Amino acid sequence: MNKRLGWFLAGGLLVAILLAGVVSGFASSSPDGLDATALRGCTTDAGGEITGGTCIAQQEKDHQLGGGPLAGYGIRGLGDGRLSTGLAGILGVVVVFAVSGGAFWLVRRRKPVG
Amino acid sequence: MHIANGIVDARTSAAFAIVSLVALGFCVMRGRADLDDRLAPMAGLVAAFIFAVQMLNFQVLPGVSGHLLGGALAAVLVGPWVGALCVATVLIVQCLLFADGGLTALGLNIFNMAILGTAAGYLVVAGLLRLLPGTASGAATTAFIASVISVVVASQGFVLEYAMGGTTELSLGTIAATMAGVHTLIGIGEGLIAATTVATVAKVRPDLVYALRRFRTAPAAATEAVAA
Numbered sequence: 001m002n003k004r005l006g007w008f009l010a011g012g013l014l015v016a017i018l019l020a021g022v023v024s025g026f027a028s029s030s031p032d033g034l035d036a037t038a039l040r041g042c043t044t045d046a047g048g049e050i051t052g053g054t055c056i057a058q059q060e061k062d063h064q065l066g067g068g069p070l071a072g073y074g075i076r077g078l079g080d081g082r083l084s085t086g087l088a089g090i091l092g093v094v095v096v097f098a099v100s101g102g103a104f105w106l107v108r109r110r111k112p113v114g
Numbered sequence: 115m116h117i118a119n120g121i122v123d124a125r126t127s128a129a130f131a132i133v134s135l136v137a138l139g140f141c142v143m144r145g146r147a148d149l150d151d152r153l154a155p156m157a158g159l160v161a162a163f164i165f166a167v168q169m170l171n172f173q174v175l176p177g178v179s180g181h182l183l184g185g186a187l188a189a190v191l192v193g194p195w196v197g198a199l200c201v202a203t204v205l206i207v208q209c210l211l212f213a214d215g216g217l218t219a220l221g222l223n224i225f226n227m228a229i230l231g232t233a234a235g236y237l238v239v240a241g242l243l244r245l246l247p248g249t250a251s252g253a254a255t256t257a258f259i260a261s262v263i264s265v266v267v268a269s270q271g272f273v274l275e276y277a278m279g280g281t282t283e284l285s286l287g288t289i290a291a292t293m294a295g296v297h298t299l300i301g302i303g304e305g306l307i308a309a310t311t312v313a314t315v316a317k318v319r320p321d322l323v324y325a326l327r328r329f330r331t332a333p334a335a336a337t338e339a340v341a342a
Contacts, residue, residue, distance in 0.1 A: 005152060008319055012159045020166035028171040028179035033296040034115045034272060036178040040292060041284065056289075059281040061120030063213040071213035073169065089169050092207065096165040100203040101158020104196065107142060108149040 013097060020089030024073075025082030115183060115297075116208065116223050117272060119216030126279025131221025137229045138202055145195035148324070156322055157192045161200040163311070164188065168204065172303050180300030183227045183268055186235025186260035187308040190253060191315065193324040194236035201228035226271035235264035239325050248326050250316035256325065257312040258305035265301035269293040 031039060031048070035057070042055035050058060069076045070088050078084035149157070164184035171179040184204070188197030202224050208214040215223045238260035246252035273290045280286075316323050 005155065005322075008322070009155055009159050012163060016159070016163045016166040019163075020169050024166075024169040027169060027181075028173045030171070030173060030177050030179040032115060032171060033174070033178060033180045033269065033293065033300050034117065036175075036296065037289060037292045038121065040288075054282060054284070056121060056276070056280070056282055056284065059120045060118045061216070063119060064217045065210060066213045068211065068213055070211050073212050073214070085169075088212070089166065092169075092212065093162045093166050095211065096204055096207050097158050097162035099207065100161035100200060101155055103203070104149055104154040104157045104199075107146055108151065108154040109146060 013093070016093045016097075017090050020093045021086040024085050024089045115180075115227060115268065115272070115300075116205075116215030117219040117226075117275075119218050121216075121281070122219065122222055122275050123279035123281055124218065126275060127218050127222055129221075129278075130225045130275060134202075134221045134224040134229060138199065138224070141195040141198045141202075145193070145199055148193050148196055152322070153192060153196065153324070157196045157200055160188055160191050160197070161203045164200060165204045165207065167307060168208070174296060174299040174303060178296060180296070180303060182261075182304040182307050183231050183265055184304075184308075185227060185231025185233075185268065186239070186257060186264040186304075187311060189232050189236035189239055189264075190257045190260065190308070190312050190325045191323060194232055197236070198228045198232040201232060222272075222275050225275070226268045230271040231264045231268035234267035235260040238263050243325055250313050250320070253316045253323055253326055254309040254313035258309040261305035261308045262298065262301035265297050265304055266294055269297035 038056035040055055042050045042053035042057060045051050063071070065071060070091065072080070073088045074080045074084040075087050078087070164182070164187065167182045168184065171181045174180050184201050185197065188200045191197070192200060205215060205220065205223050205228060209217055209220050239256050242256040242259060243252065246256055270290065270293065273286065273293055276289060277286050312323065316326060320326055
């Protein structure tokens with residue numbers, strides 16, 4: 001890997017860290033397209049809990065790993081404020097880069113063609 | 115657009131887990147040919163970037179948001195095989211670490227967003243870049259259109275899965291139309307993000323844009339042939 005590519009990667013990672021670490025705190029908290037579709041036919045209260053009707057989301061089961069330290073994009077113990085979301089986001093960026101970059105590096109073609 | 119546990123029955127979820135696993139295995143086989151010393155770290159960055167942008171839900175309707183899925187963006191930047199693997203990695207980390215997208219629904223989510231989304235995005239990219247110029251703006255326009263189509267196709271993946279293993283008696287037509295409508299709006303948002311990203315990379319390092327590298331050689335060869 002040459003130096004210019006190294007700088008590009010560092011710059012790109014910095015952008016990703018800023019997006020996940022800072023901008024994420026200002027993201028919309030409304031249900032996404034699928035979740036909103038799944039709620040059609042049901043009535044919900046202010047907290048988003050289903051209060052009646054028939055909809056897809058009623059069949060939803062809890063996540064097996066819902067008790068994990070980063071579950072729901074937050075650091076457990078730090079609440080769900082911007083700091084908690086941001087730190088969890090930065091951790092996620094680092095983990096995804098390390099896991100995918102590492103795996104791609106391991107399976108890459110060793111010898112350049114030509 | 116992450117499906118939670120319990121929405122689609124266990125049998126359908128298991129079937130799609132197998133389909134996704136086979137498809138990802140195929141992507142590893144084909145992707146190895148693309149993965150050199152330059153593309154491997156770039157693909158890691160693309161995955162990390164998609165993870166970051168997936169956290170940024172934007173409002174599309176009152177009370178409805180959406181986020182980038184990333185299949186089309188990944189296809190433009192690192193190609194279809196490696197691109198699908200990037201999105202799949204993001205989904206796996208989200209599921210295991212952040213409890214986003216059910217564990218039993220992981221195969222469904224990978225099928226929709228990593229496989230279908232990237233495949234649809236790439237087909238549009240491959241077609242459009244034969245018509246549009248291989249410039250930063252050509253690549254950005256391509257990324258925009260590919261994103262809109264990719265997101266709508268991915269949303270219909272859910273409809274297919276729900277048709278096979280849905281657990282309520284709701285009208286499929288209504289679900290399909292609602293999903294397509296709202297995901298057209300989300301796709302436009304994703305398209306704007308993807309176009310901005312691709313335009314930036316294409317200006318700074320055009321050699322790192324897979325779609326440009328792939329298609330740039332053709333017009334150049336044609337020009338040489340005319341000159342000779």
